[in-house]
Amino acid sequence: MDAASEALQRECGVVTEGLDAHIVTLLSCVHSVLPSPPVVSGHAALLPPSDDGVDRISDLPDNILGDIVSRLPVKDGARTAALSCRWRGVWRSAPLVLIDSDLLTVGSESDARADARRVAYAVSDILDAHPGPFRCVHLVCSSLEEYPDLLARWLHLLAAKGVGELVLANRPWPLDMPLPPTVFGMATLTRLYLGVFQFPDTTAIRGATAFPRLRELGLCFVAMLRREDMEFLLSRSPCAGDSMHPSELKDAPHLERLIIWSSTVRDDLPRLVKIGHAPSLSILGYLEPERHTLEVGNTIIKARTRASPNTTVPSVKILGLRVYFSIRNNAKMLPSFLRCFPNVETLHLESKETYQPTGKLSNKFWQEVGAIECVQSHIKLMVFYGFRGERGELSFLKFFLETARMLTKLVIVFNKGSFASVAEANSKVKPLFSTKWASRDCSLLLLESALPAGEDKWLLNFKTGSDFSTKDPFVCAVALGGCNF
Structure with a gap:
């Protein structure tokens, strides 16, 4: 320092x-x-x-x-x-x-x-x-x-x-x-x-x-040894509209956004994110299948979990996810997580890099994945961070473009220094144009992040991202070279 x-x-x-x-x-x-x-x-x-x-x-x-x-x-x-x-x-x-x-x-x-x-x-x-x-x-x-x-x-x-x-x-x-x-x-x-x-x-x-009378709650590295303590806190805060870092929302009727930052977690133990009664929750992220076990109602979300009224949170409009596309079991969780939030309109999806890949999902997997309500009928903007042009990323993006009927903009962000030139970056997204897009009105924007690989954009923009007056806390201008969209 x-x-x-x-x-x-x-x-x-x-x-x-x-x-x-x-x-x-x-x-x-x-x-x-x-x-x-x-x-x-x-x-x-x-x-x-x-x-x-x-x-x-x-x-x-x-x-x-x-x-x-x-x-x-x-x-x-x-x-x-x-x-x-x-x-x-x-x-x-x-x-x-x-x-x-x-x-x-x-x-x-x-x-x-x-x-x-x-x-x-x-x-x-x-x-x-x-x-x-x-x-x-x-x-x-x-x-x-x-x-x-x-x-x-x-x-x-x-x-x-x-x-x-x-x-x-x-x-x-x-x-x-x-x-x-x-x-x-x-x-x-x-x-x-x-x-x-x-x-x-x-x-x-x-x-x-x-x-x-509480309307805004921020918990920053606060250890809770019992899940019931979070339930107690939220139940005693009937007016709370915004919250930083709680992981259990059993009964939070006024909670509007849940922002989870887990980059400092050192062990490999999963963290439970339980959502019960949270009818006002409109912003949620970053959920990470690698780090988080998601429970909606009384159902633990697993790969191939089908959508039902008991496993969905229809109020969420802005969703942030982090996924390892080169870890097969991790990437398999992505459709199940997306099905839990059928009305999402803005999706922030970050592709995480790993040095221990376990196999990428094939195009066949995405062809057989079935309907995902938010992708088919609601998502208008998706920002895809950390793009490296890997096969697993391209397979998902093709599936997404082929099924997202309401999509108006796809923003693909690659880390600074990931490609030797703009021409190389353009060549990596070229396969996406060989598929039939479901939305005729969709545009694709390719951007270089201001941050190199390995830098946590959420860490560097934590102050702005956690400003509850910000409409979309996951749009980190520092990571996009000041670009607005």
Whole structure:
């Protein structure tokens, strides 16, 4: 890591000394996906005095002054209390924004953990002094493992003082630090992001209030030891519309998108993705047959699983899949996965490369695969990433073009450096024109990715991709050289 990147990580609260490179990457990704605070970090600029020396700002109504103070970095907001008795009251009544990175010493050469301890003490002082409410709180810079009881107290105070948005990330060790159960007492939360924690056992807190107003949930490298814990979390968040990383959706009637990023998984154990009652789920990905066991309703999806009302999720419109076309059993799962989502209109499909191929599926397999509802009747756009011109890829693409009646655009993206020239890339897609396309209105766009093979486009565009205001989170402009489609 270069000096500039390391300095940026320090500002975000990531201590890199002595950590495995894989862990540093993981922590960097966690911090990159956390929402940006609503105020700019740093020091507020002082307004120049008026020509006549009159303090016109103090003449503003209290509600406007409170709005100004609530938008300042926390240290600058607290300093306004020293101006006068009136300003002291303004600070105490303003809905406070607490960003603990604003409390770091600018340009400090001191030990990072010592600085983190000072931040922890300052956070405690602010939470004690201010009566609330807290409009937004970002706690990502404290050494939480040193003060587990203090963290529980913070959460209790935030619950009592009406926190609206909370971003809480462990800095940066241990990875299995327990999250205090007091997190479930914050009934005023509308947005919650948690990073690098072990989720508490919810067995003993079934009566907890949890999050009746929550609309956005982000779980970034949060370990859950029991599947029931995710069910508990979603059932206690009846308004939640977006979620990062949960894997079990037994009863999530308002959940709109499920984004799964599993590039940091080191073992070969499959992860269960279970979808039960999720009628609002419209965006899902990336599902990987190699890594994920998909369960819809009470049915484990296997190769040649046929579509039925009990095995489909009709609400999904945008789907992301990653497939090894050169691993026969992996590629065989693709039709079954596609059948689970009959109304998909946009498909993002990434062809993964492996150095241990086990055989490609023949054209005959795709000819005999049978009907796939979303391919035949609904998909309008497919983006195919990681194209190398292999036989397995071409066999699938031919099948797709021969059956996708509603397709209007096929975008094929090959990794930077995969081909020696544009002419070679064009020659690799030429076999697709020898087949009869089902859609007369379909166009094909061939693009070179800005990323070489082996680079994770989702990793590099994680921040943009996880922005819930983005219509299609899987369109990663960085991977397509800035191309929009």
